[in-house]
Amino acid sequence: MSPVEAAGGYRIVDEPRPGALAQVAVDPLWPLLAMMLAGVWLAWPWFVLNGLAVGSPTRRREAVWAVLGLVGAFALLLAIAWSDGQGLLPAPWDQVAVLAVVVWKLFVSYRLYVLQARSFGLYEYFGGTRRNGLAVVVVAFLVAPAILGALPDFFAAWLR
Amino acid sequence: MIDRSQALLDLAHRQLQSGHLAGAVESLRRLLSEDPDDADGHAALALTLLAQRRLHAAEHEARLAATLEPEGQLQLLALVRVDIAARRFSSAREHLETLAALHPASSERLLMAAEVEQLSGRPKAAKPLLDQALELDPEDEDAYIALADWHLDRGDLDRAEELARAGLQIAPEDSDGLVTMGRILLRRGRVDEARQHAVIVLQSDPGARDALHLMAAVKARKSRLLGWWWRWASWMGELGEGRAIVVLLVAYALYRLGVIAAGHFDHSDLANVIQLGWLMLVAYTWIGPSLFRRAVRQEIGEVQLDREF
Numbered sequence: 001m002s003p004v005e006a007a008g009g010y011r012i013v014d015e016p017r018p019g020a021l022a023q024v025a026v027d028p029l030w031p032l033l034a035m036m037l038a039g040v041w042l043a044w045p046w047f048v049l050n051g052l053a054v055g056s057p058t059r060r061r062e063a064v065w066a067v068l069g070l071v072g073a074f075a076l077l078l079a080i081a082w083s084d085g086q087g088l089l090p091a092p093w094d095q096v097a098v099l100a101v102v103v104w105k106l107f108v109s110y111r112l113y114v115l116q117a118r119s120f121g122l123y124e125y126f127g128g129t130r131r132n133g134l135a136v137v138v139v140a141f142l143v144a145p146a147i148l149g150a151l152p153d154f155f156a157a158w159l160r
Numbered sequence: 161m162i163d164r165s166q167a168l169l170d171l172a173h174r175q176l177q178s179g180h181l182a183g184a185v186e187s188l189r190r191l192l193s194e195d196p197d198d199a200d201g202h203a204a205l206a207l208t209l210l211a212q213r214r215l216h217a218a219e220h221e222a223r224l225a226a227t228l229e230p231e232g233q234l235q236l237l238a239l240v241r242v243d244i245a246a247r248r249f250s251s252a253r254e255h256l257e258t259l260a261a262l263h264p265a266s267s268e269r270l271l272m273a274a275e276v277e278q279l280s281g282r283p284k285a286a287k288p289l290l291d292q293a294l295e296l297d298p299e300d301e302d303a304y305i306a307l308a309d310w311h312l313d314r315g316d317l318d319r320a321e322e323l324a325r326a327g328l329q330i331a332p333e334d335s336d337g338l339v340t341m342g343r344i345l346l347r348r349g350r351v352d353e354a355r356q357h358a359v360i361v362l363q364s365d366p367g368a369r370d371a372l373h374l375m376a377a378v379k380a381r382k383s384r385l386l387g388w389w390w391r392w393a394s395w396m397g398e399l400g401e402g403r404a405i406v407v408l409l410v411a412y413a414l415y416r417l418g419v420i421a422a423g424h425f426d427h428s429d430l431a432n433v434i435q436l437g438w439l440m441l442v443a444y445t446w447i448g449p450s451l452f453r454r455a456v457r458q459e460i461g462e463v464q465l466d467r468e469f
Contacts (some may be wrong), residue, residue, distance in 0.1 A: 012189070140195050
C-alpha cells in the first residue's frame, strides 16, 4: 500500500491527487532548465503536463500562468515590432526592449516553478514516483535551434 | 466519540509540541475522518499545516474551523495565525479584536497582537502589549521570551538577557527561550556558548526550526565566505517567494543593462568584467548552498540526542 493510499480518510486540500499521468511526473526543476536551454515552447507546456501528472492542486493556476506567459510575451513582441517599425527603438533600446521579453519569460517560469515545487514536495512525500528529465532537456537543447530556426523570426522569438 | 476525539487532539498537540509535525497531521486526519465537523480538529490541523509552511491548506482548514465554531478561541487563534503568515495584518487585527471581546483574559492573544504590530513595522505599539501580557500572567515564560526578543531586536542586549534568564528560570527547557538566549550570546560574540544553546534544543527536538536557524547563524559567523551567502539567503527568505523572484529578476535585468550600456559606449572590457562578475556570482550562489548545508549537517551530526528522545 502506498503512503497515499495509507493516508486514506480525510483529504487535506493541498495534497496532490496523482492520476494516470503520474508515470511521467518529473521534478519541476527540469521544465525550468528546459526554459533556459531550449525555450518556453517546451517548458511551459511541460509545466502544465507535469501539474496534471503530479495531481497538483494548483494545476489550474499553473495553466493560467502558462497561457498568460504566452499572451504577455506575444503582446510585448508585438509592441517591440511596431515600435521598431516606427523607428522608435534606436540602439541600444532595441536590446533593452528584447530584455523585457526575457525577464517576462523568466518571471513566468519561476512563478510556475515555485507553484509546482510545493505540490511536487508533497507528491514525493506521499511516495509518488518521478522520472529524470535530463534526457528530454538534452534532446530539446539539441533540436531547439532547428525547430525555432524553421519558424519566422517573430514566432521564433516568441517561443524561444 | 468525544473521548476519542479529545484523545486524538491531545496526541496531535503533543506531537506538534515535540516537532513531530507529520505525526500530528496523521492524528488529526484520523480525527477528521471520523468526525469531519470537529471544529477543534480543523483549527489544530490549520496550526499544524502552518508549522509545515502549507499556507494554502492551513487557510482552508482555519476557515472551515471558523465556519463550524465562529466564536471559538482556538478557531480565532488559528485565523490570526494564518493572517500573520499571509502578512494580512489588518485582517489579523480584526480577528484579534473579536478574540478580545469574547476571551479578554488571554496572554496568548496579547502576544499575538504584539507580533502583528512588530511584523507590520510598529514595534513601539508592540511593547505595551507585551507588558500587558506579562502583567496578566507573571509566570508566562512566553511573555518573558517575547519581551527579550523585543529588546534583542532593539539591540538592548543587557535587558534582553535579563528577560531571557527570567523566562528560562520558569521553564529551563523552553526551546524558544534557549534559542533567544543563544541569539543574544551570538550577538555578544560568544559563538561557542550560542552553539551550545542550539545543541541543547536539538538534542530533544532535532527538527526544531529556530534552533537549526541558530546553528546555521553560528556556522555563518565562523565562515565569512559562507556567511555572506547565509545572510543573502536569510534576507531572501524573509522577503517571501514572490518578492524574492522579483529581486532576482531585477538583479538579472541590471546585469544585462550594464552589459548593453558598456557595449553601446564601446567599453567592451567593462562589459567583459560585468559578465565575469555575474558568472562568479552565479557560481557562488550555486555552490554556496550545498557547501553551507554540508557544513551545518556536519555540525548537527555531532549533536547527541537526548536519552529520552
